[in-house]
Amino acid sequence: MTVLEVRDLRVTYPRGVRAVRGVDLSVGRGEVLGIVGESGSGKSALALATLGLLPPGTRVEGSVRLRGRELLGRSDAELSRVRGKDLAMVFQDPLSALTPVHPVGDQIAETIRVHAGATRPAARARAVELLELVGIPDAARRARAYPHEFSGGMRQRVMIAMAIANDPVAIVCDEPTTALDVTIQAQVLEVLRTAKEATGAAIVLITHDLGVVAGFADRVMVMYAGRAVETGPVAEVYARPRMPYTIGLLQSLPRIEPDAPRPVPIDGAGGISTGGFPATGCPFAPRCPVAVSRCADTEPPPVPVGTPAHTAACVNLDATGDPARVFPAPAPPPAPPVVPRHERPAVLEVEGLVRHHPLYRGTVLRRRNGTVRAVDGVSFDVRAGETLGLVGESGCGKTTALMEILRLTRPQRGTVRLFGRDTAALTAAERKALRRDVQVVFQDPFASLDPRMRVAEILAEPLLVHGVPRARIDARVRELLALVGLDPAHAARHPHGLSGGQRQRVGIARALALEPRLLLLDEPVASLDVSVQAGIMALLEELRARLGLAYLFVAHDLAVVRLLADRVAVMYRGRIVEIGPVADVYGAPVHPYTRALLDAVPRPDPHRERRRRPAPLPGDPPDPSEQPRGCRFRARCPSYAASADAAWRTLCETDEPRPRPVPEGTGRLVACHHPEGGRP
C-alpha cells in the first residue's frame, strides 16, 4: 500500500535555481526508498518540499500525497499538525531540530501531548519508553538531560525517538548518518531499523553513501540535476545499472574488498557551481562517455528496463547493456617499488610522540581542569616511496599527530625524525630548508586556499617564500597545473570559480611546488563527491609513482585507505592499536577495535549487506580527557565483554597493552593483551 506519493514535483528557489525538475516517487508501508546523488542534485530540496519546510520565496509545484491527502498548498498550521504526527523527519544535524533549552524527554513528551492528546504523566512515561527503544542507556535519567549533553550519535537516537513518537506513517531522513563515524553510523542504522519495525512506517532515506543504501533500502532512486535518472529495486539496480550516471557512480566507489576493481572516475563535475547543465537534452551529456547526438534533443524520460519496476532515463540504452564497457577502464596501478621495505631509507620516524592540551575552566580565574590527551605516545615510520594510512574515529588524534609532525619543533615528548634528522635539533634556517621536503594537503579544499588569491598566486607562494627566481616561477606554475591535470587557463581563476575536485588539485599542486619527498595528507578526498574522489585518488597514486613520493595519509574512510596505502595504522584515543601491511590488517584484523571498525563499513553490495548483520561496536567515541586504567579500549571491547575468565580480564583492567609483533616476525604490531580473542 502506497503511503507517500510524490508526482511531478518541481522546486524553484529564488533567482530561478531549479533544484528539483519533475520527480515522481512512491513509498509503501514498511518500505525503505533510498535516494542517492551527488551534492547539488536536489536531494535535500526534494526532502524539504515533501515536508513543506522550504524557505519562503521558493516555488513548489506538483503533488505530494500522504495516504491520499494532498499536502502541497496547505497552510503552515495544517502542515505542522501533519508533521510530527503522520509525517516525521530526521535530519543530518539533530542539534538544529532540538530546542536547546528543554530536556529531551520533555520535548518528546510535548510532541506526544500536542499530537496525541495524552496526559502529561502518560506522555512522559512514553517518552522514556521511546528513549529506551532507541538504545539510550539509563533512559529515565537521561530524559532529563539537555540536547547538548548528548554526543552526536546519541542525539541522532533522540531525533529518531522523537520521529516515531506518534507512530508516523512516513519518515523522511536527510543524510541521518553523514556526520557520524562508521561505528556510530552502524548503531544509528540499527536503531532506524528497530524504529521501522516498531512503527511500520515508510522511510525515505536520503544519503550519498551507496553502502548505506545497499544495506538498508528496498528500492533506490538515483538523482542527477534535479531529476530521477534511475529507479528500481536495490539488488536489481546495483547488479544491472543502465543509466550511465548510475553506472559511473557505482564504479567510482572505492571498495574495501581485496579483489575489488579499481574505482573509475567520472570526468568533469556536475552542479550549478561549474557553469550549470545543458539547457536542453540530457543533463549528464557533458560527462557521459556514451553520449550520442540524440542526447541533446530532449531530456530523456524514464523508461522501463528489464523488470517493470526498474526505470532508467537514457536514450542510448543499447550502449549500457554491459555496464563494464560504458566507462573506459582506468589505467593499471603503477607498479609497486621493487626495493624491499627494510632496504628503503625511512623518511619519517615518529617515536613516542605526545601532544596534550591543557583544559581550562572559568573565564576570569582560569584553572587547569584536566588534560586532553590528543596524541598520547604514537610511534611509526614511513619509508621512501610508501604510503602509511592513519585511520580511526573522529577525535582520536589523527590530525593532531600530523600537525605535530609539521611543526618541525621539539614535541612535548617523544621524537620526530625526518630524513634521519631530529626536528628538536633544527635551527630556524634548517627548519625552513627542511620544509621544502615535507608538505601538506588539507581536507577542505575551499578552506585551504586563500579566497582572495588567484590560482597562479597560490601556486607561486611557496616558490616565492623559498626564493625561487621570479623568472622561473611562471614556468613552474604552468608545469604544476599540468602535473595535476588542470588547464593553464585555470591559473587566472579564484578558488570560488573552481569545482571541489579542481580546488583539491590546486591544493595538491601547491604541496608539490617545492618538489617534496614526503606529503602529509589530511583527509584529502573526504569532502568530495565519490565520482570526483576517484579522480583525485588516481592522481595521488600516479604522482607517487612518478615523483617517488612517500605519503602519510589520514582518512576515516577505510576503503580509500585500502586503495592508496601500503601500510595502515589504526588509532584509538591517541594511541596506535594496530599497524601493519594493508592486506594483512584488512584481511585478518587482530585488534578487537580494528575488527569492529572494518565490520562497521557498509559495503555497496546488497546481497552481502543483507546477509551480514554485524553487531555494532557499543558506546561513543571516547572522551580523550579521561584517563582510564588498563586498556583504553576496554569500555567498548567486545572481547573483554564476552570473556568470563577473571585472570584474563584483570590484565585488561590493570595494564596498558604495549604494541608487540603479532604474529611474530611480520612487521605487524598490535596493542592488545589477548590478540587470540575472547576466552569464554
Add this chain to the structure above:
Amino acid sequence: MNRPGRTLRGLAASRRVVIGASLLVLLFLLAFAGPYLAPWGWEDTDFTAFREPPSTRHWFGTTQSGRDVFALTLRGMQKSLVIGLLVAVLSTALAALVGMVAGYLGGWPDRLLMWGVDLLLVLPAFLVVAVLAPSLGGGWPLLVLLLAAFLWMITARVVRAMTISLREREYVLAARFGGASTPWIIRRHILPHLASLLIVDAGLNVSVAIMAESGLSYFGFGVQPPDISLGTLIADGHGTATAYPWLSGFAAGLLVLTVLAVNLLGDGLRDLLDPTLEKGTP
C-alpha cells in the same frame, strides 16, 4: 541571503558611500581651496568692520577685532581635518599592528599587549589628554599623538580576535608549513582580510577624532592659540552665540557636516565590504 536583498542593501550602501565621499571632497575643497577665493586672509584685520553680520564684503561676518570669520573658519577647519585624518591613520595603524601581532603570536606577547590594552582602556582618556596636552607644550602635533594613543584599543581587540580565527585557517597553516615567515603571512594572508575592517574603522575614527579635538579645544585643553580649530572657534563665539550667531554658527555647522559625511562614508563602506555580501559566496 538571496540576491534581491543583497543587491538592495548593496545599492543603499553604495549610495551612502557616494554621498558621504562627495560631501567630504567638497568640504576638503572648501577648507583648502576656499582661502584662495576669499578676499580676506585669516590674519587680516578690517578696521572698518567690527562684529559685522555676514555681508558681501565679509561672507561670514567679522569678529569683535575685525577679522574675517570666513577665513578664520576655513583655517580652523583645515586644522581640524588634518588632526582628524592623522589621528585616524595613526590609531588604526597602531590597532592593526598590535592586534595582529598579539593574535598571531599568542603566548606571552599576546598577554603583554592585551594587558596594555586593558590598562589604557580603564584610564579616563579625556582627563589624561586634557591634563597632558597643554602642560607638555608640544602644540597640535602632540595633541594628535595623544588622541591617537587613546583611540586604538577597541579596534586592536577586534583585530586580534579576527587574527586568531584567521591564524587557524587552513590556507594560513599551509603557508606556514610551506616555510613562510610571520611578517610574510601577516602581509599576504591576514592583512588583506582585515582591510575592510580597518578602512571602515579609520573612517569612523576621523569623526571621533574631530569631535574629541573640538571638545578638548572647546574647553581650552586642545589646540592652543595662535593655532585655531573648529573647536576653538566655537568656544570663542559661545558666550555671544544668541546675539552674534555668525561667530560660531558656521563653524558648528561645518563640524556637523564633516562628521556626518565621514559617518555616511564609513557606514556605507562597512556594508559594501561586509564579507557576507562578497561575491563568490554561493
